Amino acid sequence: DQQVKQNSPSLSVQEGRISILNCDYTNSMFDYFLWYKKYPAEGPTFLISISSIKDKNEDGRFTVFLNKSAKHLSLHIVPSQPGDSAVYFCAAQARGSARQLTFGSGTQLTVLP
Amino acid sequence: DAGITQSPRHKVTETGTPVTLRCHQTENHRYMYWYRQDPGHGLRLIHYSYGVKDTDKGEVSDGYSVSRSKTEDFLLTLESATSSQTSVYFCAIRSTGRGNTGELFFGEGSRLTVL
Numbered sequence: 001d002q003q004v005k006q007n008s009p010s011l012s013v014q015e016g017r018i019s020i021l022n023c024d025y026t027n028s029m030f031d032y033f034l035w036y037k038k039y040p041a042e043g044p045t046f047l048i049s050i051s052s053i054k055d056k057n058e059d060g061r062f063t064v065f066l067n068k069s070a071k072h073l074s075l076h077i078v079p080s081q082p083g084d085s086a087v088y089f090c091a092a093q094a095r096g097s098a099r100q101l102t103f104g105s106g107t108q109l110t111v112l113p
Numbered sequence: 114d115a116g117i118t119q120s121p122r123h124k125v126t127e128t129g130t131p132v133t134l135r136c137h138q139t140e141n142h143r144y145m146y147w148y149r150q151d152p153g154h155g156l157r158l159i160h161y162s163y164g165v166k167d168t169d170k171g172e173v174s175d176g177y178s179v180s181r182s183k184t185e186d187f188l189l190t191l192e193s194a195t196s197s198q199t200s201v202y203f204c205a206i207r208s209t210g211r212g213n214t215g216e217l218f219f220g221e222g223s224r225l226t227v228l
Contacts, residue, residue: 105154
């Protein structure tokens with residue numbers, strides 16, 4: 001059973017508009033959430049994170065929102081740019097020493113010029 | 114650049130042969146991880162290490178073993194490769210931030226094809 005779910009395999013957005021990527025989780029032990037971006041033939045790169053004690057974190061064009069009661073987080077990209085086209089993975093860490101990441105299945109974002 | 118090097122980057126092998134993938138880091142990080150990426154599954158944890166000779170299993174560890182005899186090297190071994198192990202393998206290290214959280218930084222991946 002997937003503990004981190006990204007229900008939209010793909011998303012297309014016009015350049016300059018907002019991209020909203022969604023993620024749901026089931027494990028109440030998760031206390032830190034991350035978004036990664038992945039281009040073809042490259043490793044995932046860290047984008048932005050949020051601790052469970054916050055409900056919003058912003059970094060330039062990227063904002064992550066966390067709704068703990070709904071076990072839902074979202075990544076907003078505004079304005080979207082063609083270079084943002086990539087696969088975006090949501091990930092979560094649980095309390096404990098290993099702090100390994102559990103990933104969602106990813107959403108392919110395409111930003112159309 | 115997190116100083117992670119994976120080798121080989123590409124490998125084609127036959128069913129039943131042993132395969133070893135190497136992950137090398139230059140920044141003395143304690144935690145290292147091996148993930149595999151498959152369509153529809155995202156990245157899934159195979160094994161991880163929390164120090165020299167200290168390793169533990171992840172979500173999809175069957176058919177894989179690991180070793181860490183030096184801080185800088187984390188080896189992933191497929192004792193007898195099967196077609197279901199055709200995948201892209203990523204090594205990662207964890208930076209240590211406040212409260213024991215910390216982002217993982219990934220290598221560029223090793224694409225393995227088992228015929």
